Amino acid sequence: MHSLIRQSAAHVRANSHFIHISTSKAPSIKETGLYGYHHLKTPKGFQRFVDDAIERSEELVNYIAGMPSSPEIIRAMDEISDTVCSVIDSAELCRHTHPDREFVDEASKAGLRINEFLHYLNTNHSIYKAVIKAETDSSLTHEAQRAARFLRMDLEKGGIHLCPEKLDRANELSIDIIQLCREYNTNIITDPGHVDIFPASKIPKRMHHFVSPIYRNIPGASKESLGSSDNIKEKGFRIATEPSTLQGFLQCLPDAGVRKMAYVQGNSVPHANLEVLDKLIATRHEFAQVRMVDVHDI
Numbered sequence: 001m002h003s004l005i006r007q008s009a010a011h012v013r014a015n016s017h018f019i020h021i022s023t024s025k026a027p028s029i030k031e032t033g034l035y036g037y038h039h040l041k042t043p044k045g046f047q048r049f050v051d052d053a054i055e056r057s058e059e060l061v062n063y064i065a066g067m068p069s070s071p072e073i074i075r076a077m078d079e080i081s082d083t084v085c086s087v088i089d090s091a092e093l094c095r096h097t098h099p100d101r102e103f104v105d106e107a108s109k110a111g112l113r114i115n116e117f118l119h120y121l122n123t124n125h126s127i128y129k130a131v132i133k134a135e136t137d138s139s140l141t142h143e144a145q146r147a148a149r150f151l152r153m154d155l156e157k158g159g160i161h162l163c164p165e166k167l168d169r170a171n172e173l174s175i176d177i178i179q180l181c182r183e184y185n186t187n188i189i190t191d192p193g194h195v196d197i198f199p200a201s202k203i204p205k206r207m208h209h210f211v212s213p214i215y216r217n218i219p220g221a222s223k224e225s226l227g228s229s230d231n232i233k234e235k236g237f238r239i240a241t242e243p244s245t246l247q248g249f250l251q252c253l254p255d256a257g258v259r260k261m262a263y264v265q266g267n268s269v270p271h272a273n274l275e276v277l278d279k280l281i282a283t284r285h286e287f288a289q290v291r292m293v294d295v296h297d298i
Contacts, residue, residue, distance in 0.1 A: 034103070035090050043102040046091065046110035053087045054117050065126035070137035073130045074144050077151060080121065087114045108182075115178055119171050122158035131155065159291050166290050173287040180280045184273050192242030193269030195261050200235040202255050210245060211237040241266035 034040035039049040060076045060083075068076070087110060094107035121127065134140060135148035155161075159170035196214055197203055203211060215233040239249060239262055246266040253259050 043106040046106040050110045050113050053083050056083050064130045070134040070140050073134045123160050128155050128160050170290050176283050184276045187270045187272045191270035192240050194238050194240050195265040196238050198236035202258050203237045211239050214238045
């Protein structure tokens with residue numbers, strides 16, 4: 001990855017195609033870093049990962065601004081997309097799955113930075129003009145023309161064709177939408193909710209490792225025959241209703257009543273997301289109005 005994003009702009013301008021064949025043994029994770037990326041050997045590596053992606057993308061933007069041939073515009077845009085998405089995808093995967101909190105925090109910071117840079121790309125008029133040029137170039141292959149058309153449409157969905165005042169507002173709203181979506185997902189992680197199932201026999205043994213055992217008193221039942229006044233305990237299981245666990249239970253639980261309880265509870269929490277959803281709806285509505293398009297097109 002490091003060699004790719006440090007590749008000189010001259011390579012992009014070259015028309016020749018080449019295949020690099022490596023006979024070396026595939027490096028281990030320790031040698032390459034997280035997901036095979038050299039920078040991600042440590043959490044702080046995400047900072048350099050973003051820096052290099054931005055640096056390489058800006059080189060390509062400057063190259064595109066010089067209005068090279070249409071095939072080179074498409075090729076450069078493809079590399080920008082690959083460079084930026086490598087960071088976004090790695091950061092999101094790490095943020096949702098890595099057990100180390102420091103990695104998660106650094107991935108979150110990287111995700112925010114690269115998304116802010118993505119807004120810069122989506123509102124860059126040099127890119128927009130170059131893409132329009134490529135789209136109208138009849139010498140391009142059908143596939144390349146389709147790529148140019150979709151690029152133009154994506155840029156216009158972001159509001160690049162708007163006046164400066166509306167474009168600034170559209171950018172602010174886009175960032176607000178990203179932050180609200182993150183808040184929504186964070187609330188689910190921190191307050192996933194749960195449902196308690198009794199008796200324990202309703203949960204198949206093969207699924208016991210996904211749940212936590214719990215106990216409750218059975219009213220009216222006691223251990224008097226054993227000389228004890230303690231209530232008899234009934235065993236049950238607690239199902240965490242966070243999305244990934246809930247999905248598995250909804251697919252595998254044989255008891256329809258338990259599935260219904262889990263589904264209702266899983267889609268009723270966290271309550272904090274009710275306010276987040278209200279804000280998200282209002283923000284998306286304003287964003288659509290600024291762009292003067294149907295809200296379902298966002």
